[in-house]
Amino acid sequence: MRRILVTGALGQIGSELVPLLRTRFGDECVVASDVRHPEAPATGPFERVDCMQVQDIERVVTRHSVGTVYHLAALLSVVAKQRPSAAWDLNMGGLYHVLEVARECGCAVFFPSSIGAFGPSTPAQGTPQETIQRPTTIYGITKVSGELLCDYYHRRFAVDTRGLRLPGLISYAAPPGGGTTDYAVEMFFHALNHGHYTCYLRPDTCLDMMYMPDALRAMVELMAADAAHLVHRNAYNLTAMHFTPERLAEEIRVHLPDFRVDYRVDPERQEIADSWPEWMDDSAAREEWGWRPDYDLAATTRDMLERLDARFRSA
Numbered sequence: 001m002r003r004i005l006v007t008g009a010l011g012q013i014g015s016e017l018v019p020l021l022r023t024r025f026g027d028e029c030v031v032a033s034d035v036r037h038p039e040a041p042a043t044g045p046f047e048r049v050d051c052m053q054v055q056d057i058e059r060v061v062t063r064h065s066v067g068t069v070y071h072l073a074a075l076l077s078v079v080a081k082q083r084p085s086a087a088w089d090l091n092m093g094g095l096y097h098v099l100e101v102a103r104e105c106g107c108a109v110f111f112p113s114s115i116g117a118f119g120p121s122t123p124a125q126g127t128p129q130e131t132i133q134r135p136t137t138i139y140g141i142t143k144v145s146g147e148l149l150c151d152y153y154h155r156r157f158a159v160d161t162r163g164l165r166l167p168g169l170i171s172y173a174a175p176p177g178g179g180t181t182d183y184a185v186e187m188f189f190h191a192l193n194h195g196h197y198t199c200y201l202r203p204d205t206c207l208d209m210m211y212m213p214d215a216l217r218a219m220v221e222l223m224a225a226d227a228a229h230l231v232h233r234n235a236y237n238l239t240a241m242h243f244t245p246e247r248l249a250e251e252i253r254v255h256l257p258d259f260r261v262d263y264r265v266d267p268e269r270q271e272i273a274d275s276w277p278e279w280m281d282d283s284a285a286r287e288e289w290g291w292r293p294d295y296d297l298a299a300t301t302r303d304m305l306e307r308l309d310a311r312f313r314s315a
C-alpha cells in the first residue's frame with residue numbers, strides 16, 4: 001500500500017488523526033510531518049516538512065512512496081487576521097505545493113475547508129451546500145480559494161482532491177491554535193480547572209461544532225468513499241451540532257453545577273464569528289457518502305469532561 005502523509009501533524013487535528021490512521025493502516029504506513037519537531041517519541045515515521053518549501057514535500061512523498069496526503073498545515077482565523085501575509089503564504093502556497101506534488105506523483109489530497117469559507121452575505125441558518133461565498137476574513141478567502149484550487153486540480157489534472165467545510169472542533173488531546181471557535185474547547189478546560197470561564201464571544205453567538213472523533217471519522221470516510229458518488233468532492237458542508245456559549249455552559253452545568261461563565265467580548269473575534277453561519281445544511285455529505293455524526297452536544301460534553309478529568313487526575 002502506498003503510504004499516507006499528514007502535514008501539520010502536531011496540530012489540533014493532526015495529533016489525533018495520525019494515531020487513528022496508524023491504528024487502521026499500521027505505524028509504518030503513516031508519515032507524520034510538521035514544521036516543528038515532536039516533543040513526544042514518535043510511534044512511526046516523522047519528517048520535518050515546511051509546506052512553504054515544495055522540495056520538502058516532494059522529498060518526503062518520493063522517499064516514502066506516499067499515495068494520499070492529508071494536508072492540515074494552515075493558520076487558523078485569528079492568527080491569520082494578525083498575520084495576513086503569512087496566512088496567504090502558508091494557506092495558499094502550502095496547498096499549491098501539495099497539489100503540484102500530488103499532480104506529479106499521483107497522490108490523492110484531503111483539504112480541510114471551514115465554516116470560515118462563508119461570509120456575512122451567506123444565509124446564516126441552514127447554509128446551503130452551494131451558496132454565496134464572500135468571506136470577509138483572510139482565513140476565509142484562503143479557504144474558498146483552496147476549495148476552488150482543489151476543484152481545478154481535479155478537473156484539469158484528475159488529481160483525486162476531496163475536502164470538508166469543517167465546523168469548530170472540540171477536542172482534549174491538543175489545543176487548537178488561534179481559531180475563533182476555540183472558546184468551546186477552553187470552556188471545558190476552565191470548567192474543570194477553575195470552575196469559571198471568561199468567554200470572548202457574546203453568549204448568544206451560534207456556531208456549528210463537532211467533536212473530534214466525528215471529524216476524524218469524516219475525513220477517513222470521505223477519502224475512502226466511492227469517487228463515483230462524489231458530486232461536491234472538495235467542499236462538503238459538515239456539522240454535528242450547533243450551539244451558543246450560553247448553551248454550552250448550561251450543558252457543562254449538568255455535570256458541574258457550580259460552573260460560572262462571564263463574558264468579556266473581544267470585538268475582533270466577535271466580528272469573525274458574526275460573519276460565519278449559525279448552522280449549515282450538510283445533506284450533500286449525508287447523501288453522497290453517508291455522513292452521520294455520532295456525538296451531539298450532550299454526548300460530547302459527557303465524554304470531554306470524563307476524559308479531561310481522568311487526564312488531570314493522572315497528571
Ligand code: SER
Pocket residue numbers: 076077078113114115116139166167168169178179180181182
Ligand atoms: N475553527 C476554525 C477557526 O476558528 C474555523 O475553521 O478559525
